[in-house]
Amino acid sequence: MTIGGSSYDHEWWLPASGALFPPVDGEHAGPDGDGSGGAAPVLGHVSGRESDLSRFPRLGWAIVTCMDTRVDIGRLFGGIGPADAHVIRNAGGVVTDDTIRSLAISQRLGNTSSVFLVHHTDCALLTITDPSFARTLSQQTGQEPPWSAGAFADLDDDVRASMARVVTSPFLPRRHAVRGFVFDVATGNLREVRRRELTAH
Numbered sequence: 001m002t003i004g005g006s007s008y009d010h011e012w013w014l015p016a017s018g019a020l021f022p023p024v025d026g027e028h029a030g031p032d033g034d035g036s037g038g039a040a041p042v043l044g045h046v047s048g049r050e051s052d053l054s055r056f057p058r059l060g061w062a063i064v065t066c067m068d069t070r071v072d073i074g075r076l077f078g079g080i081g082p083a084d085a086h087v088i089r090n091a092g093g094v095v096t097d098d099t100i101r102s103l104a105i106s107q108r109l110g111n112t113s114s115v116f117l118v119h120h121t122d123c124a125l126l127t128i129t130d131p132s133f134a135r136t137l138s139q140q141t142g143q144e145p146p147w148s149a150g151a152f153a154d155l156d157d158d159v160r161a162s163m164a165r166v167v168t169s170p171f172l173p174r175r176h177a178v179r180g181f182v183f184d185v186a187t188g189n190l191r192e193v194r195r196r197e198l199t200a201h
């Protein structure tokens, strides 16, 4: 079959059921736990008019947030769509070196100027520590991960630390228009976290 101009020969890529990735034997695969993966997504055509959109986000925003399924950035930010902002997601929504890489490209090649950071309550990264996670991986694989999980114990503190990493990054030309938020998954409230005085280097 052909997807996006590329040819895929492996029959596991898209089985007859339409599931993108069929479950590995013995793995839980979806909310139903029946191996169906729930409502199976199917690769397909979107609109064919994406080329009409600008590569530059219309609002000039870059939003960094957690990959958590409950964080719906479009709804949280007043119904914005894909053309309005760059959305950079990772576990925790933390500002890692790779996040800085994306922000640097977003600002320098995508012309964004405002950075929004969104953490959320009940985040998985509140439930582990970096040493414990690294120890678990090491015990199970025999290898220490070269990265840290980026776990945190206090949402507001980590939002402030993440804002500080943006403000002090020498690679970001527009680093002072940064705001941080905590999304409460229980109430749906988005609360702003005020940053303390920070000094850019």
Ligand code: ZN
Pocket: 066, 067, 068, 091, 092, 093, 120, 122, 123, 124, 125
């Ligand atoms: Zn999270």
